[in-house]
Amino acid sequence: MMMPQLAIIADDLTGAADTGACFASAGLATVIPFGGAPVPAVDVVVLSTETRDLAAADAADIVLAATERIVAGDSANPRWVYKKIDSALRGHPRDELLAVMTALDATRALVAPAFPAEGRTTRDGQQRVDGVPLAGSRLGEPGAVSDLVTLFQDERRWPVSHLDLATIRGTPDVIRRHLDDPEPGIVVADAETDDDLLALARAASGSPLRVLCGAAGFARQLSLALPLRHSVRVPIGRQERFGPILVVAGSQHDATARQIAVLRAAGTPIVVPAQEVIDDRDVASDGIVAEIASHLAAGHSTVLTTVGMKTSPYGGGAVAARLAEIAAAPEVRPHIGGLVLTGGDVATAVCAALRATALWLGGEITPGQPLGWLAGGALPGIPVATKAGSFGDDHALLAGIDHVKGILLRRPES
Template identity: 40%
Template sequence: MVDLLIIADDFTGALDTGVQFAARGAATSVITDPAFDFAGVDAGVRVLVLDAETRHLAPERAYALVRQAAARALDAGIRCIYKKTDSALRGNVGAELAAALDAAGADRMPFVPAFPKIRRITRDGIHFIDGVPVAQSVFGQDPFDPVRHSRVSEILGEQTAAPVIRRKAGDPGNDLPGIQVFDAASDEDLAAIGRQLGAAGVRLSAGCAGFAAVVADLLALEGAPPQIPELHAPFFVVCGSVNPVTIRQLDAAEQAGFPRHRLLPEEKLLPEWLDSAACAAAVQDLLASAKQEGRCILDSNDPPENSAAARDFAAGRGMDIEEVRIRISGTMGGVMKRLLDSGLEATLMCSGGDTLLALMRAVDVAELIPVCELDTGVVLTYFVYRGKTHPIIAKSGGFGEPDLLCRLEERICTGADRKAPPHQSH
C-alpha cells in the first residue's frame, strides 16, 4: 500500500525527490498523469510521486490541480502528503502549499525549502543560492519563472493569505497555525528539524529533495537496495535548459571533446521540421557522431556569438516566450524519439524537466522508476520503450559542478555503477 504521495511541479524535481526514498529501498514510482487512480497502484509501491506539471501554470490552475490530487490521495487512504517545491522557489509555491493545506483540512504545515548540499539555504526567512539572495541569483533572471523576492514570506504571500510563520529548529513556542517556514543552513539543521517534528509532524509537509531525505528516515520507508541497470557508452546528453549552470557544464564537456550539436532556430521552433528530410538527415548525423565518439550533446541553446537568434526568429513570427518554451521542448522530445526509433542504444541524459517530460510524452511513457543519485540532484532512472529498457539520467538545469558531464562519462565508461551508493541522512 502507498504510504506517501509526493506532489512535484516538474519532472526532474519529481525524480530528485522520489529517489531519496528509492535509494533507501522503498518501492517508488514517478507518474505524470494528474488523473491517476490512486486506488489502482501496483501492490508493493510505497511511495508515489506525481509530476503535476504546475510550475508554468496560472496560480489558480496550479492550486486546483494540487488540491484535487491531494484530496483524491487522502480519500484513497494514502496517509502522508509531501508537497515538493523547487529548491530555488520558482513556480506557484504559495498557491500549491495552500492547496495541500486546504485538501487536508489542516491548519499548519512545516515547509523546509533549504537544500544545503547544493548551497541553497534559508536564513532569517531569506532564501539564498550560493550565498546570494535568490532574487539576485541566476534564478531571479529565469526567462520563464523569475523569482522576484528573496524573503520566503513575500514569495508565499503573493499567492496565499495563509499565515506564514518563521521558525528555527528548537523553537517549539512558535508552533502556530499557518505555513511554518524553517530556517536551515546545513544537513544537521535539516535533521534537527526532523527530530523536532517527528513522524507525526511530517505527515503533511513541504520542501525540496533536501528535507525529503529526512522525511524518508522519519517514516522508515526502507527496503531492499535497488537494482542498478547497466550503463554503457555512448553517453548521449540532451539539453533543453537555459540555466547558466547547465551551459557551463556543456561548455566544459565540449572543451573535453564532446561533440556538440546545436539546433538552429528554424529547427527547434518550427514543428514541421520534425517531419522533414533535413531532420531525418540530422538524426543520422547524431547517430553517427554518438557511435564514433562514444559521447554526444544535443543542445537547444543558441551559440554565444549569436545568442539572440532564436529570440529574434520567434519575435518575427509572433511567438511569445511560453510558446517558445513549449516548441523547443517538443522538438527535443521528438528528435529523441526518432533517435530511439532509428536504433540509438545509449545512456541518455536529459537536463531540464520540460525536455524530459517531452521525451516521455513522445514515446508514450507515463511512469519512470528512480533508482539512485549519481551526484546530488542527478538521478539515474529508466523507462521501457518498444520492449527495450533505456537508462536515463535526469538533472534539473540549475544543479551540478562544471565538470559534471565529464565525471558522469567516466563512471559510464568504467562501469562504476554496478551497485547503488549508500544513502546519507540529511
C-alpha cells in the first residue's frame, strides 16, 4: 500500500479538518480516518487524537501511540509529520509535540502557530490575538501563556530558540541556516502575515527537518511549499440526493452566537433543546427530534444548538454526545442533505453517531472552514463542513450552508 507523504496529528476534529483541507485544496488526496480504521492509500493522512481536554500525560501517551501507528514498520513512512496545535494554544502543545518527536526519534522541530486569517499572530515570541498577547486577549483562558519559548521549554529535553521577524523577513539563506542547525532543539518562529509563514515554509521545505508544528495558517503555506505529489485518486462516491442542511452548533463562543443570530435573522429555524434534555439523558428527546425532522422535511435548513443555554455540569463531551444522538436519530437522517458542524467535540460526536469510517477532505469554504464527505456509516457520501467555534465572521455559518447547498445543486441527477 502507498504510504502518505505527510501525516498530520491534531488534538480535535475541527483542527484536523481545517489543517488537512489546506492540502486537499492543493489537489492532494487527504483523509481523516475514524476510530482506528485502517489508513487507506492516500497522499496526506490526518489523525484526530481528541486529546485537547485530557490530562497532559494522557494526551502525550495517545499522541505517541498515534504517531507510532503512522510510522511503525514501514520504510516508506511519511517524509514529514505536522503536529497541528491550536492557534490560541489550548490543550497541550508542548507535551504533544514532544510525544511526536519521541515517536520519530527526532531532535529538532519548527513551531509557527500564527493564523493571520483569524487574527492570531506571533511577534517577539509572543502569541497574540488581534494584536493583544494571548494571556490578556478575548481567547486567553486561565493559566494561558503567551510566550512561546516559555511554553515549549522543557528542561529535561532540548533548548528552545526564537526566530524573529527580522530574520524571517531577511534572505532565505539566513532562515535556512537556522533550520539546518544540527544541534537538538525546538525553534519557535514569529509570523504576522501569510508571507511570513510562506518564507518559513519554503525554508523548511529545503531543510532536513521532519517535524513541523503549527496551526492551519502554517499548514496552508506548507501546502504550497512542500514538494508533495498528487498520486492517489479519492475513492469515495458522493451522495446523489438533494436536501436541506442541518447545522449542529455546540460551541459557546461568542462568534458562534453571532453567527447563529445572523441565521435567525435570515429566517433559518433555530432549535434549542430544553436544559433538562441536555443535562439528563433519562429525559426523552422525542419532541426535539420531531421538531428538527419537521423543519427538514419541509425543506428548511435548520440549526440545532445549545447557544444561550447554561453550561452543563456534565461537560462538553456529554453535551456533544446528546446533540449527536438527536442529529443522528432515524427520524432526522432521511431528510439531511448536508451537515455543518461547529466545535470539535460536536463534529466528532456527530460523525461517531452516524458510524462514519472517515472524512475525505475536499478543500475550504473560507480559511478555517473546511469541506469534506463522509465515508461509511448511515450517510455515506454526505457533504460536511466543519468550523471551530471561535472561527469566522458573523456570516460564516450562513456561508457554510450556502456552499453545501451549492454543491448539492451542482450534482448531476442520478
